[in-house]
Amino acid sequence: MTGGDIERLIQLLAKVPGLGPRSARRAALHLLKRKETALEPLADALVAAAEKVRTCSTCGNLDGIDPCSICVDQNRNLTIICVVEDVADLWALERAGGFRGQYHVLGGTLSALDGVGPDDLNITGLVNRAHDENVVEVILAMGATVDGQTTAHYVIDRLADCGVSVSQLAHGIPVGGELDYLDDGTISAAMKARRPI
Amino acid sequence: MTGGDIERLIQLLAKVPGLGPRSARRAALHLLKRKETALEPLADALVAAAEKVRTCSTCGNLDGIDPCSICVDQNRNLTIICVVEDVADLWALERAGGFRGQYHVLGGTLSALDGVGPDDLNITGLVNRAHDENVVEVILAMGATVDGQTTAHYVIDRLADCGVSVSQLAHGIPVGGELDYLDDGTISAAMKARRPI
Secondary structure, three states, X not given: OOOHHHHHHHHHHHOOOOOOHHHHHHXXXXXXXXXXXXXXXXXXXXXXXXXXXXXXXXXXXXXXXXXXXXXXXXXXXOOEEEEEOOHHHHHHHHHHOOOOOEEEEOOOOOEOOOOEOHHHOOHHHHHHHHOOOOOXXXXXXXXXXXXXXXXXXXXXXXXXXXXXXXXXXXXXOOXXXXXXXXXXXHHHHHHHOOOOO | OOOHHHHHHHHHXXXXXXXXXXHHHHHHHHHHHOHHHHHHHHHHHHHHHHHHOEEOOOOOOXXXXXXXXXXXXXXXXXXXXXXEOOHHHHHHHHHHOOOOOEEEEOOOOOEOOOOEOHHHOOHHHHHHHHHOOOOOEEEEOOOOOHHHHHHHHHHHHHOOOOOXXXXXXXXXXXXXXXXXXXXXXXXXXXXXXXOOO
């Protein structure tokens, strides 16, 4: 139907999350029509990312340097480590702002169903970091899912003799959320975790 | 928030149709986590496409060769030219199958609103091709939109003294369409164009 190069580009674009076979064709056409302004810059950015971006050996973040720019930032609080499932969660917390400590990326959650055990996650690295005398608090920022909370409980056990205080993100009504549209679990959690004004 | 290379990749992915800022982050992370299997092949495909894919000087199709593989295919009917607005439409017709003639890509539709006049489209190229004594039929396959039909009428005028028969794709009820859900215009068009069984 189309040239081999175009066909191959469409196939690879179709594997990008958010794009399917149909939108991959549209994306490929968009890029091919705008070689100088869209296709080549994207190709360059991908090549640069492939060459330069690596996983931080300390925290598991992705960055152009190792240790990553968060780990080496002297203006950040070195005494608090926030544990997240994935780099995407780290990015979300950075976008939200307000947290200026360190991170630790586990690389997923424990999941019996998917066969993910403790050795598949970067938990030992976290325990080693928590043993550092400078670290005083570990914040667990896993998702409020079954797997996320299972992982949180496991991490709490592993951190028991590290001499750090462990906290967890608050569960409750999301900002802007209407009670009427929220699930029962969230409302119960918010009720249990109510705070005096 | 993230390394400059990652930020730049996200920004460029966000401009791809089908991806927004949010899904671009997800796509970037997906690619960065799968360097060998996803990121590098996509980068290679983009580089190859940038180098090799060009616009066919005959019909306006995109392909790795010029004239394109459809124009040089000796098994295709050289006497019929199907006129489409865009390469995407050409691809759609090829996917649908059934047409084994030549194509001509106009590169858009006439649009007073967007300031697109006849000189902005590849209409002169079509008229020149239609003057070829081998060409006996021109099929207009523009969309059933106001701009598409305006363009079709203009092209019909320009082809008047080329000595070719001009036809247009049938308008009517789409296959699988239920009358109850169709707009009045489609139903009227289908009624007007009704055919004896």
